[in-house]
Amino acid sequence: AQSVTQLDSQVPVFEEAPVELRCNYSSSVSVYLFWYVQYPNQGLQLLLKYLSGSTLVKGINGFEAEFNKSQTSFHLRKPSVHISDTAEYFCAVIAFGNEKLTFGTGTRLTIIP
Amino acid sequence: DAGITQSPRHKVTETGTPVTLRCHQTENHRYMYWYRQDPGHGLRLIHYSYGVKDTDKGEVSDGYSVSRSKTEDFLLTLESATSSQTSVYFCAISESPSGGTDTQYFGPGTRLTVL
Numbered sequence: 324a325q326s327v328t329q330l331d332s333q334v335p336v337f338e339e340a341p342v343e344l345r346c347n348y349s350s351s352v353s354v355y356l357f358w359y360v361q362y363p364n365q366g367l368q369l370l371l372k373y374l375s376g377s378t379l380v381k382g383i384n385g386f387e388a389e390f391n392k393s394q395t396s397f398h399l400r401k402p403s404v405h406i407s408d409t410a411e412y413f414c415a416v417i418a419f420g421n422e423k424l425t426f427g428t429g430t431r432l433t434i435i436p
Numbered sequence: 437d438a439g440i441t442q443s444p445r446h447k448v449t450e451t452g453t454p455v456t457l458r459c460h461q462t463e464n465h466r467y468m469y470w471y472r473q474d475p476g477h478g479l480r481l482i483h484y485s486y487g488v489k490d491t492d493k494g495e496v497s498d499g500y501s502v503s504r505s506k507t508e509d510f511l512l513t514l515e516s517a518t519s520s521q522t523s524v525y526f527c528a529i530s531e532s533p534s535g536g537t538d539t540q541y542f543g544p545g546t547r548l549t550v551l
Contacts, residue, residue, distance in 0.1 A: 329478075332476075357539075365544065365545075366440075366526055366542035366543055366544050366545055367479070367526070367528075367540075367542040368541075368542065369539045369540075372539065413478060413479065422467075422484070422486070423481055423484065423494065424481070424540065426471075426478040426479040426480070427478055428476055428477060428478040429478050
């Protein structure tokens with residue numbers, strides 16, 4: 324079985340400040356990990372994904388995430404946020420051999436001017 | 437943007453009535469998915485399809501059925517809608533199972549309200 328936990332349902336951050344959105348996963352086998360972003364009234368789009376290789380993954384819009392196998396985490400970071408980053412962010416996991424993604428419950432990022 | 441459309445985009449219906457949501461893709465992707473999105477639950481998989489006439493259940497399939505008679509269309513039917521099925525429904529597509537390099541691409545969503 325695979326599962327993913329996003330502990331923070333809402334994260335308020337001042338504009339131009341750094342942000343970290345936390346994601347922890349659980350699986351008995353190796354996994355692939357994803358971060359999706361959902362802007363208001365839109366569908367989800369892929370931000371970045373970890374498949375293998377370097378544990379630091381860079382995505383669109385200046386976001387990056389680091390895969391930490393020992394801590395079973397895949398936290399998302401951005402050094403300086405903008406108003407346009409206001410959105411809901413979803414972490415997702417799929418275990419090797421599975422066909423179905425499991426999504427976390429989402430973190431709503433609010434940027435304070 | 438991946439060519440995915442959902443219809444209708446908004447629907448209000450009454451308890452006990454049947455409802456069909458349509459997902460249409462122009463990408464010729466093999467896999468199609470239906471999710472529902474609810475506050476505090478994130479996205480949960482309802483059903484998915486891995487080819488024409490090939491479908492399987494997700495984690496919240498009770499009360500829903502699906503059909504896929506053509507590669508490009510994936511229909512989600514609520515046989516007798518209930519208030520607990522009020523939600524935003526998203527269709528997604530991918531070329532192959534999400535394990536691997538392939539990304540899931542999402543449609544714009546359908547907001548369904550069951551009164």
